[in-house]
Amino acid sequence: MKAIIIARQELRSIFRERRFQAAAAILSILFALSVFGAWDYYASNEKQHAEAARTARAHWDNQEDKNPHSAAHYGTFVFKPIYPLSFFDRGIDAFTGNTLFLEGHVMHEAKHRAVADRSELSRLGALTPAFVLGILFPLFIIVLGFGSIASERESGNLRILLAQGLRPAGLFFGKSLGLGAVALSLALPFLLLGGLGLAAPGAGAEDWQRYGLMSAGYLIYLGCFIHLTLIVSAFAQRANVALVALLGIWIAMCLIAPKAVADFAAWSHPTPSWQAYQEALQNDLKNGVDGHDPSAEYSKKLEEETLKKHGVSTVDSLPFNWDGFIMQKGEEHETYVFQKHKDALLAIYQQQQNLLEASALLSPYLLVNLSSQRLAGTDVHTFHNFLAAAEKYRVALVGELNNDLMLNFKYGDWDGKRDKAFFASNKKFEYRGPAFREVWQISRPAMALLFGWYLLSGLLGLFVFQRIKPI
Amino acid sequence: MFLLQLQYEWKHLSRNGAAWLLLLFLGGAMVFGAYNGRQRAARQKQAVQALKTAQDEKFAALEAEADSIVKGLKKMEQWWLDPTNPLTVGLLRKGGGTLVIEPAPGQALAVGMSDLQPEAYAMLFGGGAARGSSDYDNPARLALGAFDLAFVIVYLLPLFVIALTYNLLSAEREQGTLALLLSQPVQGRRIFVSKMLARFVVLSLMATLLFVPSAIWAGIGAGLTAQATGATLLYGFFWFLMALAVNMLQQNSAFNALACIGAWLLLVVVMPALVNMLAEKVHPVPSRAGYENAMRTADVEFEKIKPAILDTFYDANPALERKPDDAKSPRDWWLEELYLLDIRKAHVADIKAMYEDKSQSHADFARKLTVLSPALVLHDYLTGLAGTNRDAQLATQEVLESKAQTWLDWFAAKYAADAKLQAADYAAIRSMLKPVQPKQSEGNSNGLLWPVIYLTLMALPLILGRRRQMMAVI
Numbered sequence: 050m051k052a053i054i055i056a057r058q059e060l061r062s063i064f065r066e067r068r069f070q071a072a073a074a075i076l077s078i079l080f081a082l083s084v085f086g087a088w089d090y091y092a093s094n095e096k097q098h099a100e101a102a103r104t105a106r107a108h109w110d111n112q113e114d115k116n117p118h119s120a121a122h123y124g125t126f127v128f129k130p131i132y133p134l135s136f137f138d139r140g141i142d143a144f145t146g147n148t149l150f151l152e153g154h155v156m157h158e159a160k161h162r163a164v165a166d167r168s169e170l171s172r173l174g175a176l177t178p179a180f181v182l183g184i185l186f187p188l189f190i191i192v193l194g195f196g197s198i199a200s201e202r203e204s205g206n207l208r209i210l211l212a213q214g215l216r217p218a219g220l221f222f223g224k225s226l227g228l229g230a231v232a233l234s235l236a237l238p239f240l241l242l243g244g245l246g247l248a249a250p251g252a253g254a255e256d257w258q259r260y261g262l263m264s265a266g267y268l269i270y271l272g273c274f275i276h277l278t279l280i281v282s283a284f285a286q287r288a289n290v291a292l293v294a295l296l297g298i299w300i301a302m303c304l305i306a307p308k309a310v311a312d313f314a315a316w317s318h319p320t321p322s323w324q325a326y327q328e329a330l331q332n333d334l335k336n337g338v339d340g341h342d343p344s345a346e347y348s349k350k351l352e353e354e355t356l357k358k359h360g361v362s363t364v365d366s367l368p369f370n371w372d373g374f375i376m377q378k379g380e381e382h383e384t385y386v387f388q389k390h391k392d393a394l395l396a397i398y399q400q401q402q403n404l405l406e407a408s409a410l411l412s413p414y415l416l417v418n419l420s421s422q423r424l425a426g427t428d429v430h431t432f433h434n435f436l437a438a439a440e441k442y443r444v445a446l447v448g449e450l451n452n453d454l455m456l457n458f459k460y461g462d463w464d465g466k467r468d469k470a471f472f473a474s475n476k477k478f479e480y481r482g483p484a485f486r487e488v489w490q491i492s493r494p495a496m497a498l499l500f501g502w503y504l505l506s507g508l509l510g511l512f513v514f515q516r517i518k519p520i
Numbered sequence: 521m522f523l524l525q526l527q528y529e530w531k532h533l534s535r536n537g538a539a540w541l542l543l544l545f546l547g548g549a550m551v552f553g554a555y556n557g558r559q560r561a562a563r564q565k566q567a568v569q570a571l572k573t574a575q576d577e578k579f580a581a582l583e584a585e586a587d588s589i590v591k592g593l594k595k596m597e598q599w600w601l602d603p604t605n606p607l608t609v610g611l612l613r614k615g616g617g618t619l620v621i622e623p624a625p626g627q628a629l630a631v632g633m634s635d636l637q638p639e640a641y642a643m644l645f646g647g648g649a650a651r652g653s654s655d656y657d658n659p660a661r662l663a664l665g666a667f668d669l670a671f672v673i674v675y676l677l678p679l680f681v682i683a684l685t686y687n688l689l690s691a692e693r694e695q696g697t698l699a700l701l702l703s704q705p706v707q708g709r710r711i712f713v714s715k716m717l718a719r720f721v722v723l724s725l726m727a728t729l730l731f732v733p734s735a736i737w738a739g740i741g742a743g744l745t746a747q748a749t750g751a752t753l754l755y756g757f758f759w760f761l762m763a764l765a766v767n768m769l770q771q772n773s774a775f776n777a778l779a780c781i782g783a784w785l786l787l788v789v790v791m792p793a794l795v796n797m798l799a800e801k802v803h804p805v806p807s808r809a810g811y812e813n814a815m816r817t818a819d820v821e822f823e824k825i826k827p828a829i830l831d832t833f834y835d836a837n838p839a840l841e842r843k844p845d846d847a848k849s850p851r852d853w854w855l856e857e858l859y860l861l862d863i864r865k866a867h868v869a870d871i872k873a874m875y876e877d878k879s880q881s882h883a884d885f886a887r888k889l890t891v892l893s894p895a896l897v898l899h900d901y902l903t904g905l906a907g908t909n910r911d912a913q914l915a916t917q918e919v920l921e922s923k924a925q926t927w928l929d930w931f932a933a934k935y936a937a938d939a940k941l942q943a944a945d946y947a948a949i950r951s952m953l954k955p956v957q958p959k960q961s962e963g964n965s966n967g968l969l970w971p972v973i974y975l976t977l978m979a980l981p982l983i984l985g986r987r988r989q990m991m992a993v994i
Contacts, residue, residue: 068778079790082794082797083797086797086798086800086801093804094807097806097807097809097810098807098809100809100810101807101809101810101812101813104810104813104817105812105813105816108813108816108817108820113823126812126813126816128809129809140663141659141660141662141663143663144659144662144663145659147807147808147809148808148809148811148812150812158655160808160812161807161808161809161811162636163805163807163808164636164662165636166805166808166875166878166879166882167805167879167882167883167886167910168633168882168883168886168887168909168910169632169633169899169900169903169908169909169910170792170795170796170799170883170886170887170890170896170899170900171796171886172632172633172665173665173792173793173796173896173899174665174789174792174793174796175793175796175797175800176790176793176794176796176797180793184789185785185789185790188785192778196774288774289773289774289777292774292777292778293683293777296679296777296781300676300679304675304789305549305667305676307664308664308665308666308667308671309552309667311660311661311664311667312552312556312559312661312666312667314658314661315657315658315661316559319563320653320656320657320658321653321656322563322566322567322570322639322653322656323567323571323638323639323640323651323652323653323655323656324567324570324571324574324639324651324653325567325570326653326655326656327651328570328574394656397658398658398660401658401660401661402658402660405660428660429658429659429660432659464846
């Protein structure tokens with residue numbers, strides 16, 4: 050009950066302060082600007098990517114008559130999907146290629162990173178709702194709460210409060226409730242306003258579920274900062290010392306830690322250079338069937354085995370077209386090799402990611418950033434989910450073409466062609482992105498750690514308040 | 521008088537535990553930034569060296585094989601593997617030359633766009649292709665940005681200056697020592713100016729002593745370090761004047777701290793994000809998703825006009841016989857393709873230009889907006905100095921494209937003449953493969969103009985309001 054009274058008092062005194070009015074006004078303007086700036090990000094990009102996907106398919110369907118294997122080289126393009134919540138948190142979107150070329154024999158890298166079309170200034174951040182909630186909102190809490198206990202101590206009120214029999218736990222709960230209510234009075238309208246972005250066509254029930262969890266994540270994160278603010282304010286003898294210390298903590302957690310940890314992770318688990326990656330890849334590719342080089346060692350070996358198996362002496366006596374067969378065998382080997390190296394690279398990313406999560410103790414910002422990106426579909430996992438689906442499709446499409454070559458064309462008949470009707474009947478790329486359940490599963494550890502941060506900082510707050518000095 | 525003040529400020533700060541803590545923090549950040557710069561430079565040097573070695577080995581092997589073929593010691597059945605065939609060696613998929621790009625000399629100072637810059641440029645028949653380790657970098661790391669010296673200077677140095685200046689006058693007033701100081705038989709203005717200058721000299725000395733060794737250790741040359749130090753001190757002076765201007769408002773230290781941090785937040789954290797948002801709104805850059813489709817559509821159109829273009833080719837080369845497609849030898853086909861290359865390039869030039877123009881308009885507009893914050897002006901200056909900004913990237917790209925054209929023309933001429941590559945040709949090939957030095961951008965757009973304007977703006981309240989404010993303080 051006393052905690053409620055304290056909370057009400059805290060709320061009233063903060064609301065009355067010009068500092069609150071000024072900070073709330075600035076933050077609201079920035080949030081509104083961020084929503085305005087990001088409002089059409091999804092709609093515009095999604096439209097362009099959907100249009101590009103339709104055009105790419107039309108190119109495939111209407112290509113000139115050609116041999117199935119020539120069509121495999123002609124290839125097609127698929128495009129990174131843009132998710133409705135990407136307007137809220139762009140995550141790594143600008144740093145991953147948006148176009149993937151699919152052709153026989155090769156697993157290409159996605160091309161055209163948006164950041165490459167911008168200047169170096171774009172590396173200094175973008176004003177998005179996630180930026181306002183993750184970076185600026187904690188400052189709002191600090192500015193309002195730094196004197197929460199320190200000022201009471203300076204004015205002598207703290208001694209009176211404690212002398213009146215107020216228990217330290219009650220003081221902590223009251224102050225955190227009060228500060229929490231102030232934060233909610235702004236965060237909730239922000240989150241409702243942010244939700245308007247989901248009114249865009251294409252957003253479904255799952256996106257609302259994701260947004261609900263993202264919002265919860267941000268609220269827990271802000272709760273962590275409320276606890277931290279109270280702890281430091283209780284420690285500091287003077288309000289301006291509390292302010293300076295809190296600002297130091299904010300800078301360390303929100304600005305320094307993300308960059309420092311990412312750099313540290315990269316040096317601890319380095320990714321290979323282009324040359325090293327390609328060298329290893331090409332070496333592995335050499336140790337297998339090359340569909341385009343029948344004289345290669347492994348191709349010769351395969352030929353001998355196949356002839357023996359079918360009891361014939363020449364490839365043109367086989368019951369199928371040897372060209373299609375060897376192309377497919379080569380494709381299987383190439384796919385295996387490309388996948389092997391991609392998996393090794395992803396394992397390095399995962400190690401870096403683990404380090405990032407393990408350094409959660411340093412900063413709850415790392416956790417909210419990670420979970421927000423995952424839920425928004427702008428993280429590494431979602432991007433690689435797309436790449437994996439595209440690769441699966443490439444293998445299926447090229448397999449379909451090789452199969453046609455093997456079963457419906459004669460050996461050596463490279464002039465034989467397929468028409469538009471055949472290409473239009475080929476498999477289509479249909480991709481919807483990871484389901485909510487999968488996203489929730491991978492977001493859970495970061496969310497759980499964030500909640501752990503909230504609980505631990507709360508317990509620490511209780512501990513510190515138990516030892517609070519009235520003077 | 522000034523020396524006495526200087527001595528006092530030095531003693532005052534050297535006995536201040538918080539100042540030492542801040543110094544330690546800034547020093548640690550500088551060392552970490554410099555370490556990162558060293559690591560990046562070492563990694564890039566290693567990657568570049570690996571590319572050079574691989575290329576040297578490849579061409580040495582090709583040359584030896586070509587020599588054996590020319591001397592009749594070896595036969596090569598498949599033309600696409602023949603090292604005496606200019607087309608195979610110079611332009612086809614498993615051939616081609618690679619221009620290695622040396623790392624920018626100042627990338628340890630400011631990473632800028634260098635973490636996305638390729639280390640090499642492959643010159644192939646279909647055009648150039650970038651080869652970069654950033655293809656395999658974790659995009660999450662790229663998105664978080666680099667912890668480089670520029671980050672320490674642009675973001676953290678102002679905090680250091682603010683922390684040691686925000687209560688320069690307010691603390692004296694709060695402790696009652698300001699009135700005492702002004703009651704001395706020395707002109708108040710002189711005390712004020714000396715105190716300011718002395719504090720700035722001490723801060724500058726600290727910043728320089730931290731920055732210069734870090735920059736040198738990071739591998740940035742002395743010239744660049746000197747220029748960067750100058751810019752750093754100018755930037756630090758801006759924040760010093762800003763903190764003094766806040767002091768002149770005669771509020772308490774907590775207000776001063778909040779006001780200074782508010783200014784830092786606005787100019788260093790919010791303004792860059794705002795500028796990027798504005799640039800995106802005013803000059804949106806289309807997604808490149810449509811780019812490849814547009815190129816493919818152009819290709820389809822080109823195939824339709826190709827027979828007419830080839831008429832010109834055969835008219836100009838009456839010695840060549842025009843054959844139906846199914847009767848063409850690979851050589852017939854490649855001769856046509858080599859002729860068509862430039863025309864094809866011109867055919868898609870509009871598409872490329874459209875994307876590049878939009879991107880350039882966006883970048884130009886964003887750069888114009890840098891005047892809104894000294895942090896942006898400094899960032900722009902440092903990336904320009906380091907040779908890691910967009911301009912430097914485009915200038916290097918221009919060199920690469922020009923060298924690739926020379927390469928293409930050389931091999932096309934050899935192929936057209938039906939020449940066989942020999943030892944002398946391989947020497948010429950090697951000379952075309954010299955590593956490319958990254959280009960510096962041509963000066964910084966803002967130069968010294970904006971820093972001077974900022975400093976004047978900041979100094980105005982001090983100059984105009986000094987006498988009145990000083991009197992009010994007493």
